[in-house]
Amino acid sequence: MNVHSFLLSLSYQIKHMVALSKSDIKRNALINATIKLVISNGFHATPMSKIAKEACISPGTIYLYYKNKQDLINNVYLHVKQKFTQAIFQNYTNNTPVEESFKIIWYQIADYRLKEVAEALFLSHCDNTPIIDDESRKEGIKHLQPLLDLWERGQIDGIIKKACPYVLYAYAVYPLAFLINAKQRDDYELTDESKEQAFKMAWDSIKITEHKS
Amino acid sequence: MNVHSFLLSLSYQIKHMVALSKSDIKRNALINATIKLVISNGFHATPMSKIAKEACISPGTIYLYYKNKQDLINNVYLHVKQKFTQAIFQNYTNNTPVEESFKIIWYQIADYRLKEVAEALFLSHCDNTPIIDDESRKEGIKHLQPLLDLWERGQIDGIIKKACPYVLYAYAVYPLAFLINAKQRDDYELTDESKEQAFKMAWDSIKITEHKS
DNA sequence: TTTTTAAAAATGAATGTTCATTCATTTTTA
DNA sequence: TAAAAATGAATGAACATTCATTTTTAAAAA
Numbered sequence: 482m483n484v485h486s487f488l489l490s491l492s493y494q495i496k497h498m499v500a501l502s503k504s505d506i507k508r509n510a511l512i513n514a515t516i517k518l519v520i521s522n523g524f525h526a527t528p529m530s531k532i533a534k535e536a537c538i539s540p541g542t543i544y545l546y547y548k549n550k551q552d553l554i555n556n557v558y559l560h561v562k563q564k565f566t567q568a569i570f571q572n573y574t575n576n577t578p579v580e581e582s583f584k585i586i587w588y589q590i591a592d593y594r595l596k597e598v599a600e601a602l603f604l605s606h607c608d609n610t611p612i613i614d615d616e617s618r619k620e621g622i623k624h625l626q627p628l629l630d631l632w633e634r635g636q637i638d639g640i641i642k643k644a645c646p647y648v649l650y651a652y653a654v655y656p657l658a659f660l661i662n663a664k665q666r667d668d669y670e671l672t673d674e675s676k677e678q679a680f681k682m683a684w685d686s687i688k689i690t691e692h693k694s
Numbered sequence: 695m696n697v698h699s700f701l702l703s704l705s706y707q708i709k710h711m712v713a714l715s716k717s718d719i720k721r722n723a724l725i726n727a728t729i730k731l732v733i734s735n736g737f738h739a740t741p742m743s744k745i746a747k748e749a750c751i752s753p754g755t756i757y758l759y760y761k762n763k764q765d766l767i768n769n770v771y772l773h774v775k776q777k778f779t780q781a782i783f784q785n786y787t788n789n790t791p792v793e794e795s796f797k798i799i800w801y802q803i804a805d806y807r808l809k810e811v812a813e814a815l816f817l818s819h820c821d822n823t824p825i826i827d828d829e830s831r832k833e834g835i836k837h838l839q840p841l842l843d844l845w846e847r848g849q850i851d852g853i854i855k856k857a858c859p860y861v862l863y864a865y866a867v868y869p870l871a872f873l874i875n876a877k878q879r880d881d882y883e884l885t886d887e888s889k890e891q892a893f894k895m896a897w898d899s900i901k902i903t904e905h906k907s
Numbered sequence: 908t909t910t911t912t913a914a915a916a917a918t919g920a921a922t923g924t925t926c927a928t929t930c931a932t933t934t935t936t937a
Numbered sequence: 938t939a940a941a942a943a944t945g946a947a948t949g950a951a952c953a954t955t956c957a958t959t960t961t962t963a964a965a966a967a
Binding site: 520521522523526606608618642645647655657659669678682683690 | 733734735736737738739818819821822823824825831855857858860861863864865868869870872873875876879880882888891892895896898899900903
C-alpha cells in the first residue's frame with residue numbers, strides 16, 4: 482500500500498467517522514444528559530429543556546430524534562440495557578465450566594456497574610419505577626438469556642440449585658445493584674476485597690451445598 | 695361487669711375511636727391514595743388533585759395535613775417504613791439463637807411484603823429514586839438496627855460472615871424486594887416452597903460455610 | 908332537649924408557573 | 938443553491954398551591 486492510497490483511505494475513514502458521528506454525537510450527548518438528569522432528579526421532574534441544555538442542543542432538536550419524551554426514555558433505557566448486556570457477556574464462551582463462567586460474568590457485571598455508575602443507577606431507577614413502557618421493559622429482559630442458559634447448564638450438572646431464574650437472579654446478581662446504590666449514596670466503599678467477598682456470597686447462595694459425609 | 699357499665703364503656707370506646715379517627719381516617723386515606731398512585735404512575739406524574747380524588751377529599755385539604763407535595767411524600771415514606779420495621783421485629787427477642795432469629799425476621803419480611811404488596815412496591819420505588827429527601831431516607835434506615843445487632847452477634851459467635859451490614863443486607867434481605875416486584879410485574883409466583891428455598895439461599899449466602907474435615 | 912354561635916375544618920375555583928411540543932425561521936450541508 | 942438539520946420563541950395544557958367562602962363541630966345558652 483503506497484502513501485497516496487493510505488492517505489486516501491485514511492481521509493475516507495475520517496470522513497466516514499465524522500459522517501457517522503454527525504447525529505451520533507448528538508444522540509450520545511442526549512443519552513448521557515438524560516441519564517445524568519434522570520438519576521439526580523427523576524424522569525418526570527426533568528424538563529426536556531434541561532435535557533436539551535445539558536446535551537448542548539435545542540429543545541426542538543430532541544424531537545428530530547425521538548417522537549416525544551416517553552419515546553426518549555424508552556430508547557435510552559434500551560440503549561443502556563444493551564450496552565450493559567454486551568459488556569457483561571464479552572468474555573464468556575459456553576464451554577467453560579459453570580462456576581468459572583459464572584465468576585467471569587459476575588465480575589463483568591460488578592466492574593461495569595463500578596465503572597458506569599450513572600448507567601447502573603439509571604437502570605435501578607428504571608427497573609423499580611413505572612416510567613418505562615411494559616414493552617420496552619420486556620425487551621430489556623431478553624438480553625440476559627446467556628446467563629439463564631448457564632444456570633440451566635449448572636442445574637443439569639447438579640452444581641446449581643434448582644430454583645427458577647427469578648430467584649437465582651435475585652440472589653446472584655441483584656444484590657450488586659444495592660451495593661452500587663449504597664456506594665453512591667452512603668459512605669460505603671466497595672473495595673477489591675469486598676468485591677471478592679460479595680462474589681463468594683453470590684456463589685454460596687446459588688450453588689448446591691455439599692453435605693459432610 | 696353489669697350491662698350498664700358495659701354499655702357505658704362501649705360508648706366511650708366508640709366515641710374515642712371516632713374521636714381518634716376524625717382526621718386519622720383522612721390521613722390514612724391520603725397515605726393509601728398516595729401509595730397506590732405513586733406505584734402506578736410515579737410521584738411526579740401523580741397530581742395532587744388525583745391524590746385528593748382517590749382519598750375522597752378536596753385538594754385544598756391536603757395542605758391542612760402536609761406543608762406541600764414533598765412533605766407529603768416524605769411523611770408517607772416514613773410512615774410505611776415504620777409500619778414495615780414494626781411488623782418485621784414483632785416476634786423477635788434477642789436471646790433466641792442467631793439462625794432461628796434470622797429465620798423469624800426473614801419470614802416476617804417476606805410475609806409483610808407478600809401481604810402489603812403496594813407498600814412493598816412503594817418502598818422499592820422510594821429506595822431507588824431521588825424523590826425522598828436525604829434526611830427522611832437516613833431516618834428510615836435507622837429502624838433496621840435490631841437486625842444489624844443480630845448480625846453482629848452472629849459474627850461474634852462465628853456463625854455469620856464478617857461482611858459489613860450493607861453487604862449482608864444486600865444478600866440476605868434485598869433479594870426479596872426483587873422477587874416481590876417480579877411477582878407483581880411478571881407471571882412469577884412465590885409459593886411457600888419457593889419462599890423456603892429463598893430463605894435457604896439468603897442464609898447460605900451470609901452464614902459461614904463449614905469445611906469438610 | 909333544642910337552639911345558638913364561634914371556632915375549626917374543609918372546600919374548590921382561581922392564580923401563576925412550569926413544561927412538552929410545535930413550527931416559522933435560520934443555519935448547515937453537500 | 939436546494940435540501941436537510943437545527944433552532945428557540947410561542948402555544949396551550951397541566952399542575953401545585955392559595956384563599957375567600959362554606960360546612961361541620963361541639964360547647965354554651967335557652
